[in-house]
Amino acid sequence: MLDHCSISHKGGIVLWSRSFTPAAAQATASSSSPVNSLIREALIEGRTAEDKYEKDGYAVKWTFVNDLELIFVVAYQRILQLTYIDELLATLKSIFVKLFEPFLATFIASLHAASKGKILSTVGETAATWDFSKAFENWDAVFNKILHGLESKATQDRRTRFKPTQMAVEPSPPTDDMSLIPSESVEASVDEEQIARNVQALKNRLRGRGARGGRRGSGRSDIGSGRDSLPGSDSDTPAKRKTKSKTQRKWGNEAPTESDMASLDFSYEKPGDAVNAAPDLNSLVDETSLGIRTQDGMYEVKDWEFGTKNSVADDMISKALNSSQASKPAPSGSLGALGSLFARITGSKVLTEEDLKPVLEGMKQHLMKKNVAKEISEKVCEGVGESLVGKKVGGFQTTNAAVRAALSNSITRILTPKTSTDLLLSIRTKLSTPLPSTQQRMPYSITFVGVNGVGKSTNLSKVCFWLIQNGLRVLIAACDTFRSGAVEQLRVHVRNLSMLGVNGATDSKGRVELYEKGYGKDAAGIAKEAIAYGRDNDFDVVLIDTAGRMQDNEPLMRALAKLVATNNPDKIIFVGEALVGNEAVDQLTKFDRALRDFSSASGGNGKERGIDGMLVTKWDTVDDKVGAALSMTYVTGQPIIFVGCGQTYTDLRQLRVSNVVQAILAD
Numbered sequence: 092m093l094d095h096c097s098i099s100h101k102g103g104i105v106l107w108s109r110s111f112t113p114a115a116a117q118a119t120a121s122s123s124s125p126v127n128s129l130i131r132e133a134l135i136e137g138r139t140a141e142d143k144y145e146k147d148g149y150a151v152k153w154t155f156v157n158d159l160e161l162i163f164v165v166a167y168q169r170i171l172q173l174t175y176i177d178e179l180l181a182t183l184k185s186i187f188v189k190l191f192e193p194f195l196a197t198f199i200a201s202l203h204a205a206s207k208g209k210i211l212s213t214v215g216e217t218a219a220t221w222d223f224s225k226a227f228e229n230w231d232a233v234f235n236k237i238l239h240g241l242e243s244k245a246t247q248d249r250r251t252r253f254k255p256t257q258m259a260v261e262p263s264p265p266t267d268d269m270s271l272i273p274s275e276s277v278e279a280s281v282d283e284e285q286i287a288r289n290v291q292a293l294k295n296r297l298r299g300r301g302a303r304g305g306r307r308g309s310g311r312s313d314i315g316s317g318r319d320s321l322p323g324s325d326s327d328t329p330a331k332r333k334t335k336s337k338t339q340r341k342w343g344n345e346a347p348t349e350s351d352m353a354s355l356d357f358s359y360e361k362p363g364d365a366v367n368a369a370p371d372l373n374s375l376v377d378e379t380s381l382g383i384r385t386q387d388g389m390y391e392v393k394d395w396e397f398g399t400k401n402s403v404a405d406d407m408i409s410k411a412l413n414s415s416q417a418s419k420p421a422p423s424g425s426l427g428a429l430g431s432l433f434a435r436i437t438g439s440k441v442l443t444e445e446d447l448k449p450v451l452e453g454m455k456q457h458l459m460k461k462n463v464a465k466e467i468s469e470k471v472c473e474g475v476g477e478s479l480v481g482k483k484v485g486g487f488q489t490t491n492a493a494v495r496a497a498l499s500n501s502i503t504r505i506l507t508p509k510t511s512t513d514l515l516l517s518i519r520t521k522l523s524t525p526l527p528s529t530q531q532r533m534p535y536s537i538t539f540v541g542v543n544g545v546g547k548s549t550n551l552s553k554v555c556f557w558l559i560q561n562g563l564r565v566l567i568a569a570c571d572t573f574r575s576g577a578v579e580q581l582r583v584h585v586r587n588l589s590m591l592g593v594n595g596a597t598d599s600k601g602r603v604e605l606y607e608k609g610y611g612k613d614a615a616g617i618a619k620e621a622i623a624y625g626r627d628n629d630f631d632v633v634l635i636d637t638a639g640r641m642q643d644n645e646p647l648m649r650a651l652a653k654l655v656a657t658n659n660p661d662k663i664i665f666v667g668e669a670l671v672g673n674e675a676v677d678q679l680t681k682f683d684r685a686l687r688d689f690s691s692a693s694g695g696n697g698k699e700r701g702i703d704g705m706l707v708t709k710w711d712t713v714d715d716k717v718g719a720a721l722s723m724t725y726v727t728g729q730p731i732i733f734v735g736c737g738q739t740y741t742d743l744r745q746l747r748v749s750n751v752v753q754a755i756l757a758d
């Protein structure tokens with residue numbers, strides 16, 4: 092039995108939904124529901140290459156209608172082997188689109204018109220003015236009929252499977268049985284002739300689909316014809332209707348004016364058309380963090396900017412940053428060599444998989460050249476392809492812009508943080524939360540993990556500098572009890588940091604301290620003692636340095652998970668190099684998996700803990716080959732909190748998504 096079904100706009104607006112069990116209704120309402128997780132993890136992050144998603148005992152499947160920007164989703168218990176799900180999605184898609192196409196087209200056009208001004212709230216307000224329950228009031232009955240038809244067909248199939256002699260002579264009824272469409276319940280508003288045409292077309296399509304295989308395509312092109320097929324609201328008999336000209340239902344309060352129509356016409360490309368431009372998501376990044384010091388005297392981490400020079404006068408860094416490639420922005424409206432690949436598709440047509448194949452292959456190679464892991468390049472390109480198949484394009488310019496915009500959108504979605512990257516806010520919130528008088532305030536703790544030599548200690552020190560500049564007292568816990576010199580390295584950093592002063596003043600004494608217990612001891616125990624010391628001595632933050640380890644070294648991964656389970660740090664930051672290519676996927680997947688598996692088994696509160704965010708180091712050495720950022724965020728779904736771009740304490744930056752997208756797209 093199905094648990095949930097919904098039809099949404101890709102932007103997240105739910106047009107229609109139905110939950111079949113109280114548990115599913117409750118789960119769907121919560122942000123952790125499988126459907127919500129699907130939309131967040133699969134769609135917003137651009138993981139559209141897969142068509143199934145499993146979470147918390149649920150399986151979720153979906154299908155798109157690209158040109159109407161719709162997504163049909165069904166959720167059911169994973170344990171149930173529901174054989175009719177693909178057919179259900181295909182049938183729902185075909186019939187829903189056919190019945191409501193004019194309404195949907197007007198609705199999508201109004202969203203586009205609202206989003207042209209790039210005012211996101213306007214889009215929300217626009218959506219709120221539409222009464223979906225009224226518009227789709229007949230859909231419930233149609234849906235029931237379709238679902239019940241397929242469920243009974245599946246039951247019958249199951250029965251016939253156990254009757255081998257009958258199977259040969261009694262083929263199960265086709266899913267496009269006429270009875271899928273209700274007669275009486277929608278009679279009042281659905282044109283029977285049109286339904287008959289739809290059903291016939293659907294029959295043809297489903298037969299054809301069986302022969303062709305595959306599930307891609309708009310699912311609309313071969314069904315019936317004409318936009319005037321929207322069911323009218325009168326209940327006339329077919330005979331009466333012949334004498335009466337059919338009037339189109341109007342979905343707005345007023346007739347659209349000429350200028351309304353012009354603004355809704357997306358059939359050709361206009362200068363500055365937002366549809367063709369990469370979305371301006373700059374507003375999602377903290378605009379105030381561009382300078383070193385804010386008005387209230389606080390120190391802020393600057394954003395990394397593509398093609399700009401760092402503060403480090405390092406030969407290698409200067410060379411990298413001054414190279415013509417790094418300072419050359421991507422030519423607007425084109426992608427250079429990548430653009431020439433797009434030029435292979437020309438003419439006005441509906442894009443097919445075959446059209447896109449060579450372009451996507453070129454795109455994959457381009458991403459790999461930018462250091463995106465092979466596996467991720469493939470998945471991103473598959474997702475881009477999925478989003479374009481079935482879209483209409485009107486000529487070279489439009490196709491080029493459509494492919495570029497789709498790739499840009501996909502990368503932007505993946506990179507855009509889904510959780511807050513405002514570490515200071517998170518720390519201050521914890522520190523200012525009132526506690527019962529019997530409870531002592533715990534410091535905010537951050538654990539830095541990663542493979543050997545990636546820059547954990549160096550960048551932990553940069554974070555420490557930033558925290559003390561923001562007026563916080565920081566204790567560094569030397570929990571790398573393995574590599575010789577690791578404790579001494581931190582000792583030097585702490586000495587330097589305590590001499591640097593706070594906001595230009597020299598009263599920094601006591602703002603930073605090292606908690607060390609030498610080598611060979613249990614790192615989890617030292618971290619525990621350090622946090623207790625921090626609590627007793629009024630430290631605001633404890634930064635826990637850990638020994639580098641290879642992701643395949645199970646004993647060391649277990650030891651790290653034990654440290655995490657014992658101390659339950661507020662943040663676990665994975666430190667990884669920007670230089671890493673395909674290795675990024677392996678490192679992150681295994682660190683995250685090992686932490687989750689072993690930490691829940693290692694005691695503590697028994698809760699699974701994975702990586703909360705990333706710090707990407709040696710950013711200054713990769714020029715514009717910043718693809719590791721994309722691989723890392725794709726694998727974990729977690730944000731890049733900082734990038735390290737040099738070897739001094741101020742060489743810490745925040746990631747500005749638009750800059751990274753620009754660098755990845757640049758030729």
Ligand SMILES: Nc1nc2c(ncn2[C@@H]2O[C@H](COP(=O)(O)OP(=O)(O)OP(=O)(O)O)[C@@H](O)[C@H]2O)c(=O)[nH]1
Nearest residue numbers: 543544545546547548549639708709735736737738
């Ligand atoms: N260019 C550049 N070098 C960096 C950056 N971050 C760290 N490094 C250098 O990378 C090297 C290794 O840094 P560490 O901090 O010792 O690395 P680690 O991960 O703590 O090493 P282990 O404890 O052995 O795992 C040092 O030479 C750092 O100066 C960065 O952002 N840019």
